[in-house]
Amino acid sequence: MIELSRRGVRTALVCSEPFLEMARTQARVFGEPDLSLLVVPHPLGGIPVDDVRARAESALPGLIRLAEKKEQ
């Protein structure tokens, strides 16, 4: 993810709430503290496929905002 970001690819990391702190720490470790993070409700595993789709749909507007923000 960090490597993609460094290569100029617009990048956002999708993670659920319990992993947010770790994601922030890792972004700092890899020297990209401002890496865009897109937080979705936990969990992602062990839920019906329709619920996974619902999470993706709910995250989409945020993803679009991040993409637009990066473009500016």
Next chain:
Amino acid sequence: MSELAAHLQLPGAGFEADDDFDAVNAHCLERGWTDGLPIVPPTRERVEHMLAYCQRPWNEPVGALAPRYGAATPLAVAANAVMAGCRPEYFPLVLLALEAMCEERFNLYAIQATTHVCAPLLIFNGPIARELGIVSGHGALGPGGHANATIGRAARLALLNIGGAKPGHGDMATYGSPAKYSYCAAENEAASPWEPLHVERGFAKEASTVTVIAAEAPHNVNDHESVTAAGILKTMAGNMSIPGFNDIFQPVSQPVVLFGPEHAATVAAGGYSKADVKKHLHEHARIPFNRFSDENVERRLRKRKKWVDAPLDTLVPICRAPEQLTIVVIGGAGKHSAFIPTFGDTQSVTRALARADGRDALSIAELRR
């Protein structure tokens, strides 16, 4: 004054605390620098003493420990080895184990950060393990063996303090593992009917090696009745045929079969080589589709092209090929063995203790500075 001694006096090279066991422990515990147990205060003198068995430059990392990618310099590792209670002569083994964990195929980043319960299992082979008294017989996996307890603990403290594997922050293991305190043993080569692990992997018998394996805690296999190889292997295969561990789903997985010496002797007496045991267990430790949940069948097993339309009595092997099984003989008397699943997306790494000239070290004295 040596360069090291001068470095240790620099501001920031260490920390100041009252010269008191309880004060140092309170300081370290408060900062999250321990595994929760008391530590030996890593004083300048103790750290220097630890480095007496390090022929590498004390400030050149042997690797970067994920997920923080902290530099595992001999100096930093030595501080953790002191805290763990290691004797200086154990230090080359701690360093070697960490170096092995930094090989890419071990996949340390994922092992440290995962929600899975794996911990690096350190298995030592060769004469130096015997010289240092690393326990391979009764209680090899604990408690009691000083070298086993402190070498494994030193590796854990380095993974915690240099690697940043703080539970809930850099180590997301759902419920952790008792194996994360220390997970270290020697193979019982004297009681094994087969070639030792390091010889099987191409090292000289006289070499002293560590093998690191990202493993779950052991699950016991009790068989007090079988008197034949077929019987022991049937019980073992039965214990291995369970649907909820990682190895089944990962192409490179190397699940571990730990034989107690008595079970190993019975199996070998039936004419089974290690390769034969692997072949037999791979053929018999299989799980039918219908023992997996419907969701696991649909969302995992059927992702493999050959199983898209497979019937529900299709048998799933616990790893892709017999050679992927790892067999070791550990323990003392008794009719017990163990199955040890792994993280799955990892390959174990074996490395030998080498002298400065690159030759195998035959004694720990050869590794003194």
